[in-house]
Amino acid sequence: MKKNSGFTLIELMITLFIVGILLAVGVPSMRTFLQNNQLIATTNELVSAIHIARSEALKLNKKVTICVSADGKSCVSSEKWAQGWIVFVDANDDRVGTGVNCSAVADVNTDCLLRVHEAVDDPLLSVSGTYDSNAADIEWFTFTSRGVPKDRGASQSGVFSICSFDTSNSVINSRAVVLSLSGRVRVSDNAAVISCPASP
Numbered sequence: 001m002k003k004n005s006g007f008t009l010i011e012l013m014i015t016l017f018i019v020g021i022l023l024a025v026g027v028p029s030m031r032t033f034l035q036n037n038q039l040i041a042t043t044n045e046l047v048s049a050i051h052i053a054r055s056e057a058l059k060l061n062k063k064v065t066i067c068v069s070a071d072g073k074s075c076v077s078s079e080k081w082a083q084g085w086i087v088f089v090d091a092n093d094d095r096v097g098t099g100v101n102c103s104a105v106a107d108v109n110t111d112c113l114l115r116v117h118e119a120v121d122d123p124l125l126s127v128s129g130t131y132d133s134n135a136a137d138i139e140w141f142t143f144t145s146r147g148v149p150k151d152r153g154a155s156q157s158g159v160f161s162i163c164s165f166d167t168s169n170s171v172i173n174s175r176a177v178v179l180s181l182s183g184r185v186r187v188s189d190n191a192a193v194i195s196c197p198a199s200p
Helices: 010-062
Strands: 064-070 085-089 112-117 125-131 142-145 156-167 171-179 185-188
Touching: 010 064, 010 085, 010 112, 010 125, 010 142, 010 156, 010 171, 010 185
Parallel strands: none
Antiparallel strands: 064 085, 064 142, 085 112, 125 156, 156 171, 171 185
């Protein structure tokens, strides 16, 4: 007579219990891992956008602005960079932007988009910043044709803080993107320069 083989009920319950413990330990670690990856990716994308703004200002011999944009077409008056941002040729120096892509514009004296960054898809991540000169919230940076951040003659420099929160609004990780008066940009983990808001 052939003997049936398989799991007993007790073996199955023990296996499910072990899987439950592994999930309870692994899921929070996976969430933190994903949040840290989003923090690093957002930091790198912001640094890249600043580099593009500066290099295009030098290459085109025009003012180029990077600003907060909720619609990917024009600037908004907001310090919440997690809404997204745009890099555009600011030919008329009005810091407004336009929805027209630069490749579709024949006249280089017209505002046009160079790069669009959509909103950050992590609701527990904030991107904000302050100018060094007056501690006001950063809403834009404009690079002159010489690659220097200046707003209508006034030099600009500042620090962007990219902060990752847990569900109880406690900061779990943060980084800073520092833009100097010369237009150089660097990333820092120094807590002294990072200024996270109370919540994302």
